Amino acid sequence: MNWWGKILGGAFGMMLGGPIGAVLGAAMGHNFDKGLSQSGNQTSFGRQERVQTMFYTATFSVMGHVCKADGQVTDDEIALAKHVMQQMDMDEEQRKAAIGLFNEGKKDSFPLNDILKQFKQEIGFRPNLLRMFIEVQIMAAYADGVMDPAERNVLLTICQLLNISQHEFDRLCTMIGGMGGSSSSTGRNDGSPSLKNAYAILDVNASASTSEIKKAYRRLLSQHHPDKLVAKGLPEEMMKVAADRTHEIRKAYEVIKQDKGF
Numbered sequence: 399m400n401w402w403g404k405i406l407g408g409a410f411g412m413m414l415g416g417p418i419g420a421v422l423g424a425a426m427g428h429n430f431d432k433g434l435s436q437s438g439n440q441t442s443f444g445r446q447e448r449v450q451t452m453f454y455t456a457t458f459s460v461m462g463h464v465c466k467a468d469g470q471v472t473d474d475e476i477a478l479a480k481h482v483m484q485q486m487d488m489d490e491e492q493r494k495a496a497i498g499l500f501n502e503g504k505k506d507s508f509p510l511n512d513i514l515k516q517f518k519q520e521i522g523f524r525p526n527l528l529r530m531f532i533e534v535q536i537m538a539a540y541a542d543g544v545m546d547p548a549e550r551n552v553l554l555t556i557c558q559l560l561n562i563s564q565h566e567f568d569r570l571c572t573m574i575g576g577m578g579g580s581s582s583s584t585g586r587n588d589g590s591p592s593l594k595n596a597y598a599i600l601d602v603n604a605s606a607s608t609s610e611i612k613k614a615y616r617r618l619l620s621q622h623h624p625d626k627l628v629a630k631g632l633p634e635e636m637m638k639v640a641a642d643r644t645h646e647i648r649k650a651y652e653v654i655k656q657d658k659g660f
Contacts, residue, residue, distance in 0.1 A: 417512040418520075422455045425498030449520060449527075449631030456517045457482075457531060457636075458496045461538045462503025463510055464553060468546035471504060478541035482534065486636055510552075514559040524630045526621050528560050530640065532567070536574050545571070572598045590649045593657055599650035608660050615651045619644055 458479070465475040483496050502508060521527055535556060539549040557567045575598060590596075597604055600614045620626070624640040632640065 416516045417509050418452055418455050418516050421459050421499065421502050421508075421513065422451070422495075425455075425459070425502050426495050446631060449524075450633040452517055452520045453527065453531065453631060453636075454496075454633050455499060456513060457534055458499035459503035459508065459513065460510070460535060460556065462500035463508050464503075464535050464538050464549055464556075465500075465541070466504040467539075467548040467552040469548070472542040474542035475538060478538055482537075482639060486633070486638065510555070511559065514556060518560055521631065526627060527630045527632060528562065529566075529570070529621060530627060530632060530636075532557060532560065532562055533570055533574060533643070534639070536567075536570055540574060569601050573601055590653050591646070593653055596650035596653040596657075599647060600654065602654075608658065611651075611654055611658070615647065618647045622647065 461479055461482075462471070465471045465479070479496070479500050483493050486492070486496075488496065517531075518528075532553070535553060536545075539545045539553060545553075554564065554567065556562075557564065575595075591599060593604075597606075600611065600618065602611055602614045606614075622640050622643045624632075624637040624644070627640050628634050628637060
């Protein structure tokens with residue numbers, strides 16, 4: 399039985415405990431917040447499943463909090479949340495839980511600091527997994543076309559709590575902004591990003607050497623490789639999100655290759 403099956407079984411949330419267990423329980427209508435003390439069979443739950451559940455719960459609840467940061471949740475932001483759910487190929491129960499988590503994150507009483515503290519403790523040293531988490535949150539903030547200052551402040555707080563530097567945050571914002579442009583009027587007719595956005599996606603300057611461009615490309619592909627992320631604890635249902643990101647990276651690389659002629 400996978401992590402989701404154990405959630406439906408009722409016992410996994412109890413085993414989870416803490417603020418993340420409480421938020422998951424509230425979203426699903428169960429009392430999960432009493433924690434590990436009431437679970438007598440902790441060893442039946444694998445570390446991988448625990449991390450996957452943590453990632454799933456934190457992703458959608460924090461997304462709701464980020465989207466509400468500017469005082470309202472727009473239709474575009476709701477559509478982005480649903481789009482991520484569609485990418486995960488969720489069944490009806492999973493979508494219902496994700497929407498419940500999103501709504502929990504919108505509440506004024508949402509314990510962001512406590513959620514992220516537990517999330518960081520559970521994820522441990524998995525920088526690519528943390529990066530994927532913050533990328534999804536940045537995507538949510540940009541869903542309506544602009545990142546509100548209040549959303550940016552919340553995202554910077556999240557980065558600080560997860561030990562992600564502001565430089566890395568700004569780099570990810572530039573990269574995700576470039577990806578968003580690939581579907582806009584600044585992109586190409588074939589769906590590829592514009593040259594400017596392609597450089598933003600790979601996080602290199604137009605004056606970068608061929609070797610620098612190739613190095614950046616390989617680094618980004620490694621960071622977003624779906625199988626590697628799943629091995630670190632990304633829910634398998636989110637592989638499509640990571641695969642779409644690698645597809646965007648490859649398209650950007652091809653645009654630059656064509657322009658540079660290598």
